[in-house]
Amino acid sequence: MGFTSQDDLIAQLTAGKYLRRDHAKLTSPAHTAGGWHSTSVLAGNPSASTFPATQDLVFQSCSELGGDGASATILGIHNGGAVLPATKHVLNVGAMMVAAAGAPWQAKLVDLQGYYRMATTNVTGVTSRTLINSNTFTASSSAGLLLTYANDFNTFSRVRCTTTTTLPTGLSLATDYWLVRVSATTCRVATSLVNAIAGTVIAFTDAGTGTHTFAVEMPRYANGVGCEAFFVAQTQPTAGGPNLSASSYTSTQGVAGRAFQGSPTMGATADAYAGRILHSGNATGRYGPFLPRQGADTGIKSIESFNWSGGTAYTGSGVVGLCIARPILDIALPVTGMWSERDLVNQLPSLPQVVDGACLVWLLFGAGATSTASPFNAALDFGWGG
Amino acid sequence: MPGFGSVGQYAGAQDAGRMHFCSLRKVPGQASTAGWWVDLSMASGNPKPQYYASSPLVASVFDGTEGIFHGFDKSPDSKHLTEIGLMTPTAAFVGQFILMDYLLYYAFVDGDELADQVMTNSTPLPRYSTGEGVMVMAVSVAPTVGGGSFTFIYVNQDGVTKTSPVQVCSTISANIASLATTQPALAGAPPGPFLTLANGDTGVRSIVSATFIVANGGLLSLVLVKTIADTVVREINTAKETSYVNARPGAPRIFDGAYLNMIMNCAGSVAAGTLAGHARFVWSS
Secondary structure, eight states: OOOSSHHHHHHHHHTTOEEEEEEEEEOOSOBOTTEEEEGGGSSEESOOOOOOOSSTTBEEEOBTTTBBTTTTBOOSBOOOSOOTTSEEEEEEEEEEEOOSSOOOEEEEEEEEEEEEEEETHHHHOOSOEEOBOEEEEEEEESSSEEEEOSSOOOTTOEEEEEESSBOOTTOOBTOOEEEEEEETTEEEEESSHHHHHHTOOOOOOOOOBSOEEEEEEOSSSGGGBTOEEEEEEEEOOSEEEEEOOEEEEEETTSOOSBOOOSOOBOOOGGGOSTTBBTTOSSSTTOOOSSOOOSTTOOBEEEEEEEEOOEEEEEESOOEEEEEEEEEEEEEEEOSTTOOEEEETTTSSSOSOEEOTTOOEEEEEEESSOBOTTOEEEEEEEEEEEO | OOSOSSHHHHHHHHHTTOEEEEEEEEEOOSOOOTTOEEEGGGSEEESOOOOOOSSBTBEEOOOGGGSSOOOSOOTTSOEEEEEEEEEOSOGGGOEEEEEEEEEEEEEEEETTOOSOEEOBOOSOOSSSTTOBTEEEEEEEEEOOOOOOEEEEEEEETTSOEEEOOOEEOOSSOOOTTBBTTOOTTOTTSOSSSSOOOSTTOOBEEEEEEEEEEEOOOSEEEEEEEEEEEEEEEOSTTOOEEEETTTSSSSOOEEOTTOOEEEEEEOSSOOTTOOEEEEEEEEEOO
16 A cells, blocks of 8 residues: 555656646635635636535535536546555645735645535524435335435445345445435445446345435545535625534544534625635634534544524525535645645655545635635646555 | 654544644734744734733633634643744744743733732643743733833742842833833843743742832733744745654644744834744644
8 A cells, every 4th residue: 555665656656657637726706814715616627616416405425526516517636536456645736826915825635525515595594404414215226226315415425324124135234335326316336436437336136125224424534534624605695694603513433413613603795705714714713724623523424413593694695515625735835926846755744645536626725815816726746556 | 641652653643633733824913123022912813813901910811712723622632733834925024933832921010010010810820830831921012111120029830939030121112012021132131032030940830929120111911821832934935834743852742722822033023914824733542
């Protein structure tokens, strides 16, 4: 797994296990000072995402090839597909910002696991929003084992199944499966991400007995280890600025009912424009870029609910994504127009792993107010071995 | 036993999600003068500023969640600082920085009062309870006139009451957020950002009283701090990242509840300048 030595690294790279990917985004609108932003909603390469989903509050797993939500926009930086049984790592990162104002910046690469989309009343409401991480399903035959359920989950979602009696043949308890979306309420099932991408699905034998349920998992990190959460605006609300008055998530350690700490405050509408991480900034209750986890929690397995009943409720017709992501690396951009690079072979911690299927997205922090239409360019060098 | 036994354990902590990251941004509103030490806890930005606003002469503590944010309590695990990154486009921000755990302060010590100003100590040190390694800094919270001097009586790290040597204040006005005893080339002044203690003392547990020998004007806060780490900004428009895992003797421990912030030895007026950066912490299993 990985590289056993510098010599092995060189051997693997010279054998062709190397990929470089350049990408670019354009800020819009102007960013206010001191905020964190998700570049996933910005135009450029890869494409902008709008946090699509046919249904609000349903966890939409994101992946390199599965993209986002039902529209499957490929929003993550291409990183070369699955390389199992090898493991893929970032060797070097470079980035640059060119802006008339706003320096310095800090960029953080994350692997976006997915998001819960919220629109209209789910943005403006002051009652608890219950998030959907599981569905009951029935099984039938249609070019393989076909699951039918209520909500629309994204293709390549990783799930685990439970049942009151007996699961359909081909499915087992405590085992990961990957959904291959067929429609808003149906999917087939694969035993690995590679099989899901290839369309190799589990055959139908029987429908099992009893009531079956699948629950989505973080797609690439067991029990969401190391994962963080953050709210990102996609469409700006008209007015308001609520507080996160309550929340409930399940930690990586498997403890339910955990709560994000510190009573985070969401930005007023001037700081709630597209791309803004709502709880970052310069005031009381602003935490950037991530919502503070409770105690010694080491990650987020799922988020069950939250409430914005404090402060002033948003109005209008905003769209917000509650995202879950695993941080990968950071790079500082101290001045406009200067390319920064970070060698990740020799620095500690070194060679951050990019798990197969990773949906790589940059988060961007601006110390000053950053001009609109400012290009953010970056490049990643990947190598894999093992 | 809490803590880390190897670099591998540090790296493993990050893989296992036992890591916290925070960004910071400071845009001071207060002017400063080259060579003085400046308290960035009073500067606007994130974390939000604090103004040493509490009852005069009463020992008061800070809310740890309102400083440079290191996450919530990890006990019985132990949390450590592993990295600080700083960068600035402002020449005045080039210089030495000290990250500190701000423990306790006595607000509004009157620089015009020549009688003993007796402190109320109903609140003990929240961390480093013996006072070992705890230093005192005199932060101007209302501009001083300058030219004054004072002594203070304190309880040292062994619980013994001592009287400090005379602390010479700047000969000119100390701006808000500047450390009033740090004017460069000031004869008799403490040799750094912290007040001078009696011979042999290595820390302060509490301050009993302060007495101005010569009036200095303005208002001071006497702040008890524990230094955590040092770093530096070497030049503008260049990021400086300091790893406390492999570039220092070890990653310093951050205790639950710590209020973290920084002072810096400025190269000019930091007013309206911009400092940005980040800090990274890991905790043991």
